[in-house]
Amino acid sequence: MDIDKFVQQILIHLPPKNFKMINRFGFCGRNITTKLKDTIKKFKKRFSKSEYSFLVKQSIDTFDVHPFMCPYCKIMMDIQEIYVSADWYGRTIHKIYF
Incomplete structure (x- = not known):
């Protein structure tokens, strides 16, 4: 053309x-x-707000396991520490320990 x-x-x-x-x-x-x-x-489709976050809901639906609940005593875990560091390329890595 x-x-x-x-x-x-x-x-x-x-x-x-x-x-x-x-x-x-x-x-x-x-x-x-x-x-x-x-x-x-x-x-219009009505959306209901879930009591769980997306991660928790997907974990329960997929594996039938709540990721923040102790499998033995059935008690919810609390956040104790949030760890942030950088890798070799300078990207930040967020690690959360429960």
Whole structure:
């Protein structure tokens, strides 16, 4: 493709100066009716906040083991120390000991 043809194809996608573009319409528009808002709320997925963090939830779902609970006495462990160091490349390594 020669340069003139290429520039023509690129310029097709540029709007004229002071051209007002609409970027929100339909369900995402600002001026939707309350009836439409109520209908959208019914179909929105409701998320419930989990009592566990993502790490704990995935560990329980995958291995059936709570990572911060003692397997013998069933008592939750407390954080005793957080250790931060750097490796040979200068990246920080966060190590948490329980």
